Amino acid sequence: MTDTVVIPASQCSARRRSLIAGCSAHAVHDGLTDVIYVLLPIWQAQFALSYAQIGLLRGAYSGMMAVFQLLASRTAKRWGRTPLLVGGTALAGIAYLMVGQATGLVLLLLALLLGGLGASTQHPLASSMISDAYEEGGGIKQALSQYNFSGDIGKTLIPGLVGLLLTVISWRASATLLGLLGLVAAGLLWWLIPTPSRAPATTKTARPSSGIGSASGLRALICTGTLDSAVRMGFLTFLPFLLQAKGAGTAGVGLALSLLFVGGAFGKLLCGYLGARIGMMKTVWLTETTTALLIMAAVYLPLNGLMLTLPLLGLVLNGTSSVLYGAVPDLAGAGRREQAFALFYTGTIGGGALAPVVFGSVGDALGAPVAAMVLAAVLLLTLPLAWWVERGMVDER
Template structure:
């Protein structure tokens, strides 16, 4: 049976997003072997992820401008191809500096994914199914993160680290070819008619507007909270609650599984209850924060800890797709690439901010405050999200008046 056009679009875009996340987390399993092979420190090894993620964060916004001006499809194909070839070439590296250069190049390719994906989805998918398409996009990225470490570790046991990188890198080529060969089903976003050009902000003014700065902070603060949980939940449960490390690690897995599953429910809600997105996000974010506080403050049996961490992840994950739809609705027609390039740059930035200061808090003997701060940051993110929504509605009214 032939697949519908929307299904084909979701598969093509989802495969590229899976690759972008998979390639980031297929590298950490190499670190132990690379330390011996290249005689480098763990700090130097950490540069691979830092350069890849940092390059992506820095370039997403300028790439978004290019996507809006020249169309998304060519950038999506080129970015995915550059990612794949860079990872494959790491398998041929003879010096560590070559790995760092290739990690940077992979980050350049990865910077295309978010602005191009959201621009294509916005132009290719029916409005009534936009939430579910955004949800599948996020879901595929989460699967890439989940699959990266175990797949890389298993392949290393079979073919060594060089064979692993060559294999996973070259496996991206069929994905790139499928996007290229079926690119006719990928439509770019609808652009604003020239007659309305005078009512539009310039790209720079748009991204520095109150609305977009608040959305950027909304994304960054949410990522800060998630990064704190992902980095330190295991340590907090072990040191504060006396939970065995394998059990604490399982609680983190429950949180991550809940977060991934919640994304799909959030997509359905965003399509079904379009006018209730902000209350939905608010309620679920507060619930996620309260559940984390309960895990921190209450004496709970292990099963209850698992249930609460899963539910906290589920609630926060379900709020993510409506958040993306809210940003899409606030973006002017033809500006989606730059808007998502800028706003989603808050995700890697936020994830990079909290691990170190939260770790310092633990070093000073206050691990019980980590989840409290996670809850506080989540509530601050709500203030930014709600303010951004109000600002977006006001801005829309101004533009309509100008027209």
């Protein structure tokens, strides 16, 4: 199982290019997705939006991304991953060009729906492209860890830079620059992705994977990831408003998100190693319990205190997803890795899409602090689910 495999130089180059392309796509798409949090307070003030409408805007992008991921995975088998991934990235860029021209809620909503459609291609196609590239010579988990880390780099850099840009230029000009970034990234991906990766699925998925094929464990894993993602997206929606209530300005909100995402990036690496050492269930219990406590603390801490805790909060808030994501190949049955990834992402991103709408309504009725406390309580539901995932792994061995 662990024999060393000699890989030809040409294949090594293709593997590296696939990894760089996948990581680049992840960074750009995650950055374009999460920069919305910086823009939400501006849109609320400009267009007089309620929390529920703010949640609708955030949920529209994530909802389209979740709904069309399975379709993207299936369409790629016919048309190839490269055209679909490049086209989706370009579409996300075009969406932000439209955002820069929006004059009201309806046009913003349409643009974000289009952006979510383009973003739906990234997760299932880039992750399966990297998995296929590294399957023959080994190192899938390490490559996917780098892929996960790159997404948080995008979440850190792009919202932070836009937060700074907003102190100099208008939000419309910032959105236009984001659109151009998406178009440039699409061109880079078209050049970077090696030609053999366009149609690897039929040859590589036919081989048995190393997964144990636990259907019950995979379902429990998807439920755990869905709740974790819902709380994460819900909290990120309310965080700018909690910060503003404590006296933070636009640049402060951008800095806060950068601190959160820097912690999240390191959390994906640290929690991955921690999960390998103490097990998935114990790691999830540790990270989710800590996250719930820190979310409750965020409601009561002063601005400076909250800023100091944000890196640690980001570490546990995002770190859980890395542990859950790493369990997907272990629970996927033979030849079903790509489908398992698509199902997992559909559940987690779908939960993240619904959360801003549901908890936005709670925020309208009871206020943002109470909604944050509800989020912390919901997160504790992941603890018994993590036990179920662990049991599914044990039962199938």
